[in-house]
Amino acid sequence: MITYPQQRTCPYHPSPGYGELRDGTPLRKVQLVNGQEAWVVSGHEQARALLADPRVSADRTNTGFPMIVPAGVAAIQTAPNRPFLVRDDPEHNRFRRMLISEFTVRRLRQLRPEIDRIVHDRIDAMLAAGPPADLVTAFSLPVPSLVICRMLGVPYADHEFFEKATSGILRGRTPQESTKAGADLLEYLTALAADPPPGLIARLKRERVGTGQMSLDELAFTALLLLGAGHETTASMITLSVIALLEHPEQLAAFRTGHDAVPASVEELLRYLTIVESILRVAVGDIEIAGEVIKAGEGIVIATGVVNRAEDAFDEPDRFDLGRSAVHHVAFGYGVHQCLGQNLARTELQVALPALFDRVPGLRLAAPVGELELRPIMTIQGVNALPVTW
């Protein structure tokens, strides 16, 4: 029996140790790295069915929950005022509905010129300072950080603090360091929510806390989720996209010339890179699926990194092909918890990647891919730094 999850050895491929998970069996019981047993789901159809099933819970306080997350994440996700992401309906829906209007397709279209300006400012600064550069600190991280700060009303002047705290939660060297980073970030956001600058936090305070629909503590947890998810994920996607494109020159050539095809290319990047490799759930009723019975109380791990390479869903799934239709990937999940910020992420990627390759035509890696330091498997996948030159 294989263990799950296993560390990547290439920044953009699931672990080679997952071979057994890819033999066509859609789900199986597996030993997790923390010693728990859980159903690991690798079939595309079964992953979608389970993520949409009301007998499948996102509540981390359930004793059977497969808690393969860093200590700081676990502390936040089991707190009494934990974010809606880890609650079930109807509570989840009540919170999500307070936020949807900020992330609609139309709202993101309005925000696009601002994202465009932020992207070009960062490229100007990178070109003025280099070559060489660390793409993560010069471009991939500041772009989504600046955007989410603008949306939420978090002062960008504090970016070093919140980026370091987020990184500490996800990648602290010890459980204590991870938990402490979470507490520090929560304290910062609680103080900010007391007298917030203009933005979503201020609006939620006025319209939701002021009317008794949300407590100040719940607002701080919501802000923590949106701030963390708003910068770490997109930053990783930008960095890994650049690596994958530079490593596949024929795909990069197509990407450079096919600006109309950028949205479809971004979907393939989301599928191929799958930076969130696992979506964690627990059954709260017996579920018959693919000849098996998942019993109430048993853990479920949707192995999105493997699901997005399923042969019955994607033709030659290990081939990186910007020309394919990959829209049915589960990189943003599926079901009622599907990523709230997905259209923000899409817009950022659709703006940032073409601008970077247009304005830095000679962009290339300044270190072999094999020497890049990969992030630990239980967090958002990525690399700690990406040396580039041009």
Place this chain on the structure above:
Amino acid sequence: MHVEGDRDVCVGAGMCVLTAPDVFDQDDDGIVKVLHEQPDAGEEDVVRQAATLCPSGAVKLLS
């Protein structure tokens, strides 16, 4: 083909608007709004895809 948007189960992911922007929109609260309940024959494929991609089952096709 007849299309309905179930506003009670919609989670505002926006997949329908991205997939079939001539048939679906989101209102000011981000909830699904069907622009053409009887899409043209040429739109039926993207409407079917929108129904498949909708994460919450809010896009309903009645034939």
